[in-house]
Amino acid sequence: MSFMKLSVSTAAIIAASTFAASARDQIQISGSSTVLPYATIVAEAFGENTDFATPVVEGGGSGAGRKKLCEGVGENTIDIANSSSRIKQSDIDLCKTNGVNDIMEVRIGYDGIVFASDIAGPDFALTPADLYGALAANVAKDGAVAANAAKSWKDVNAALPDQALQLFIPGTKHGTREVFDTKVIEEGCKATGAYDLFLAASTGADDDAKKKDAVAKCNELRTDGVSVDIDGDYTETLARLDANKTAVGVFGLSFYENNTDKLKVATIDGIVPSVDTIAKGEYPVSRPLFFYVKKAHIGVIPGLKEYIQFFVSDEMAGPDGVLAGYGLVPDPELAATQAAVEAETPMAPLQ
Amino acid sequence: MSGSLFTLDARTKARNAAERRFRAYGLGAIVIALLALVWLLISIFSAGLPAFRQTFLTFPVTLDASQLDKSGTGDVAQLSKITTITYAKILGQSLEAAIAAKGIDLGGAKPKQVADLISQESAATLRSKVMADPALIGTTIDFTTLASGRIDGYYKGRVTMDSAALDKNTSPEQLRLADKLKEAGMLAVRFNTGFLTMPDASDKRPEAAGLGIAILGSFMIMAVVLVLSLPIGVAASIYLEEFAPKNWITDLIEVNIANLAAVPSIVYGILGLAIFINFAGLPQSAPIVGGLVLTLMTLPRIIIPTRAALKAVPPSIRDAALGVGASRLQTVFHHVLPLAMPGILTGMIIGLAQALGETAPLLLIGMVAFVRDVPGGLFDPASALPVQVYNWTQRGDPGFVERASGAIIVLLVFLIIMNTAAIILRRKFERRW
Numbered sequence: 001m002s003f004m005k006l007s008v009s010t011a012a013i014i015a016a017s018t019f020a021a022s023a024r025d026q027i028q029i030s031g032s033s034t035v036l037p038y039a040t041i042v043a044e045a046f047g048e049n050t051d052f053a054t055p056v057v058e059g060g061g062s063g064a065g066r067k068k069l070c071e072g073v074g075e076n077t078i079d080i081a082n083s084s085s086r087i088k089q090s091d092i093d094l095c096k097t098n099g100v101n102d103i104m105e106v107r108i109g110y111d112g113i114v115f116a117s118d119i120a121g122p123d124f125a126l127t128p129a130d131l132y133g134a135l136a137a138n139v140a141k142d143g144a145v146a147a148n149a150a151k152s153w154k155d156v157n158a159a160l161p162d163q164a165l166q167l168f169i170p171g172t173k174h175g176t177r178e179v180f181d182t183k184v185i186e187e188g189c190k191a192t193g194a195y196d197l198f199l200a201a202s203t204g205a206d207d208d209a210k211k212k213d214a215v216a217k218c219n220e221l222r223t224d225g226v227s228v229d230i231d232g233d234y235t236e237t238l239a240r241l242d243a244n245k246t247a248v249g250v251f252g253l254s255f256y257e258n259n260t261d262k263l264k265v266a267t268i269d270g271i272v273p274s275v276d277t278i279a280k281g282e283y284p285v286s287r288p289l290f291f292y293v294k295k296a297h298i299g300v301i302p303g304l305k306e307y308i309q310f311f312v313s314d315e316m317a318g319p320d321g322v323l324a325g326y327g328l329v330p331d332p333e334l335a336a337t338q339a340a341v342e343a344e345t346p347m348a349p350l351q
Numbered sequence: 352m353s354g355s356l357f358t359l360d361a362r363t364k365a366r367n368a369a370e371r372r373f374r375a376y377g378l379g380a381i382v383i384a385l386l387a388l389v390w391l392l393i394s395i396f397s398a399g400l401p402a403f404r405q406t407f408l409t410f411p412v413t414l415d416a417s418q419l420d421k422s423g424t425g426d427v428a429q430l431s432k433i434t435t436i437t438y439a440k441i442l443g444q445s446l447e448a449a450i451a452a453k454g455i456d457l458g459g460a461k462p463k464q465v466a467d468l469i470s471q472e473s474a475a476t477l478r479s480k481v482m483a484d485p486a487l488i489g490t491t492i493d494f495t496t497l498a499s500g501r502i503d504g505y506y507k508g509r510v511t512m513d514s515a516a517l518d519k520n521t522s523p524e525q526l527r528l529a530d531k532l533k534e535a536g537m538l539a540v541r542f543n544t545g546f547l548t549m550p551d552a553s554d555k556r557p558e559a560a561g562l563g564i565a566i567l568g569s570f571m572i573m574a575v576v577l578v579l580s581l582p583i584g585v586a587a588s589i590y591l592e593e594f595a596p597k598n599w600i601t602d603l604i605e606v607n608i609a610n611l612a613a614v615p616s617i618v619y620g621i622l623g624l625a626i627f628i629n630f631a632g633l634p635q636s637a638p639i640v641g642g643l644v645l646t647l648m649t650l651p652r653i654i655i656p657t658r659a660a661l662k663a664v665p666p667s668i669r670d671a672a673l674g675v676g677a678s679r680l681q682t683v684f685h686h687v688l689p690l691a692m693p694g695i696l697t698g699m700i701i702g703l704a705q706a707l708g709e710t711a712p713l714l715l716i717g718m719v720a721f722v723r724d725v726p727g728g729l730f731d732p733a734s735a736l737p738v739q740v741y742n743w744t745q746r747g748d749p750g751f752v753e754r755a756s757g758a759i760i761v762l763l764v765f766l767i768i769m770n771t772a773a774i775i776l777r778r779k780f781e782r783r784w
Contacts, residue, residue, distance in 0.1 A: 048478065
C-alpha cells in the first residue's frame with residue numbers, strides 16, 4: 001500500500017503549492033505569426049538587458065490573439081496581442097463586454113508582402129493586374145466577364161514566362177491574406193476593368209451595396225487548383241515551392257530576406273521589394289504591424305510599460321535597429337509612437 | 352478418392368498454396384512497416400544529428416573599462432545600463448584584433464562581416480558574465496562562444512559557397528575567413544551540450560536555441576500526470592472491477608471510458624482551456640495546466656489496461672483469500688493488487704509515453720510559446736518537447752530545421768526508454784496462470 005501513501009502525499013504537496021502560487025511576473029504575449037519573430041527578438045533582448053523576466057510570446061494568428069486579449073482583465077489573461085492587421089470594431093466590442101476598456105495601439109513598423117519563386121526558375125516581373133488575371137475566378141475578357149481559363153503565365157501576360165500557373169497564397173486565417181486581397185487582388189481587379197463590369201452587373205440596392213458586391217466578386221478566386229491556400233506558416237509555403245519548382249508563393253519580406261539563397265523575388269510594378277523601397281512607399285504591397293496592450297495591466301504586471309518602451313526604442317524598431325536587420329520596415333513616425341507610449345495614450349475609436 | 356499420403360491431392364495443394372501466399376503477405380506487410388520505419392529514422396537522424404554538434408569560436412576579449420564602466424566606480428546599477436549592443440561591439444572589436452594578432456588576412460571581409468561570425472547570443476553571455484563578476488572589467492579574458500548560424504551551417508553542409516553568394520546573411524568572404532580561423536585553431540566544431548540545456552532562442556540566433564526548458568517542462572508535466580493519474584486511475588479500476596455492482600450504470604461507465612480513450616486529444620485541450628484557465632483561473636503556459644489536461648487524457652488509457660490486469664488475476668486467488676477470512680479490502684490490497692501490479696505499471700508507462708508525445712491539447716493552453724526563463728515551479732511558464740518541435744518547424748531561419756529534427760531525436764530517446772522499461776517490467780514480473 002506504500003504507493004498509495006506516496007501518491008496521496010505527493011498530491012497533497014501539489015495541492016499545497018497551488019495556494020503558494022504567486023503573482024505572475026512575466027509579460028504574456030500572443031497573436032500574429034508575422035509579428036512573432038520580431039516579438040521574440042525584442043523579448044529576448046529585453047530579458048537580457050533588464051532585471052525583468054523574459055516575456056512569454058505565443059503565435060496563433062492575429063485574430064486569435066486579439067480575441068485572447070479581449071477575454072478579460074486579470075493575471076490569467078494575456079497582456080499584449082500582436083497583430084498584422086488593424087483591430088476590428090467587433091474585437092473592441094468584445095473587449096468592452098469583458099471589461100477591457102482601454103487598449104493602447106502601438107504600430108511597430110511595416111511588413112512587405114513579396115511574391116517569390118524557386119531560385120533556379122525564371123524572373124517574374126508582375127503587376128497586380130497580372131496576379132488578378134492569374135488568380136481570379138472571373139476576369140474581364142473583351143469587355144465582358146468570363147471564367148478564367150488561363151493555364152500559363154503567358155496566357156495572362158505575353159511578357160511573362162511560359163510556365164504553368166501555380167500559386168501558394170496565405171489562407172484566410174492569416175492577417176497577410178487581408179492585405180493580399182485589398183492591395184493585390186482588388187487593385188488588379190480595378191486595373192483590368194473587371195471591377196467596373198462587376199459594378200455594372202451588380203443588383204445591389206444602392207451604390208454602397210453595389211460597390212461592396214463588386215469588391216466581393218473581385219475577391220472570388222479560382223477553385224480549380226491554380227490558387228492554393230496555405231494555412232500554415234511561410235515554412236510550409238517554402239516546402240511546397242521546394243516540391244513544386246514552377247510555383248510562385250507569397251512570403252513576408254523578413255522570411256524572404258532570411259532565405260535569399262533559395263528564393264527569387266518577383267518585382268511588382270517594376271519595384272524590387274526591400275526595406276528601402278517599402279519605407280519610401282514605392283513597393284505597393286505592404287502593411288503596418290501592430291500590437292495592442294491591455295492598459296489595465298500596466299503597473300500590475302511588472303515590466304509591461306518598460307517592454308513597450310523597449311520595443312519602440314530606436315535601438316529596436318528604429319531605422320538602424322535590431323528589427324530592421326531582420327526585415328522589419330521601420331515606421332517613419334516612430335517618434336510619435338514613442339511619445340504615445342510614454343503618455344500611455346489609449347487608442348481612439350475606429351473611424 | 353486416392354488415399355496416398357505422399358502424393359497430395361488438388362485440394363491439399365490449394366490449401367498449402369493459400370498458406371504460403373498468406374505467409375508471403377504477412378512478410379510483405381512487415382517489410383513495408385520496417386522500410387517505413389527505417390526511412391523515417393534515416394530522415395530524422397540525418398537531419399537532426401548535426402544539432403548535437405556546434406561551431407565554437409575562441410578568442411581573447413578585452414573588456415575595455417572606458418566602454419563598460421564609464422563612471423569608473425564599478426557600481427552595479429551603472430554597469431547594468433550598458434546593454435548587449437555595447438558588448439556585441441566589444442566582441443567584434445576583440446575578434447578583429449585577435450585575427451590581426453594571428454596575422455590572418457581578412458580576404459576582403461568587412462568589419463561587420465567579421466563581427467557577424469559571432470553569434471548574437473555571445474553578447475548576452477558576456478554581459479551576464481561581467482555582471483556576475485564586475486572585477487573582470489579592464490582585463491582580457493579567453494572567451495569561447497558560439498559562431499553564428501550561417502557559419503555553423505557551412506561546417507554542416509547546409510551553407511555552401513554558392514548559396515552564400517546569394518544569401519544576404521553571409522558571404523563567401525566570410526566563409527573563407529572562417530576557414531582560416533579554423534586552421535588557426537580559433538574555430539572548432541564539437542559536441543554541444545547547450546542543445547540539451549539552453550533555453551529557446553529567437554529567430555536571429557538559431558545556433559543558441561536549446562531544449563533545456565522544453566525537457567524541464569515535459570518532466571514537470573509528466574510528474575503531474577503520474578501523481579494524479581496513478582492513484583485516480585488505479586482507484587477507479589479497483590472499484591469498477593472488484594466492488595461495483597454489475598448493472599446498467601456501471602455498463603454505461605464502461606462504455607464511456609472506452610469512448611473517452613478514443614476521443615481526439617485536442618478535445619481535452621478545449622476542455623482544459625475552459626475549465627482550468629477560464630474557470631479555475633490557473634495561469635497560461637504553465638506545466639500544471641498541461642499536466643492536468645494530459646491527466647484527463649491519460650486516465651481512460653490507464654483505466655483500461657489496469658482493469659485488464661486486475662481481471663487477469665484468477666478468481667481462485669480471491670476465493671482463497673476470502674476463504675481464510677480476509678475482508679474484501681484485504682483481498683484486493685494484499686493479494687490481487689500486488690499480482691496485477693506489473694500489468695498496471697506497464698499500462699501506466701505506456702499511457703505516460705503517449706502523454707509525453709502529445710502536442711494538440713497543449714496548443715490551446717498556451718504552451719506553444721517562446722519561453723526563455725527557467726520555470727521556478729509548476730505555475731511558471733514552460734515549454735514541452737513536442738511543442739518545441741512544432742514551434743521550431745515554423746521558424747524562418749533554416750538553422751531551425753536541424754534543431755527540430757534534433758528535438759525529435761531527444762523525444763524518441765525518451766519514448767524508447769519508457770517503452771523499454773514497460774517491456775522489461777512486464778517480462779520480469781508478469782505471472783501466468
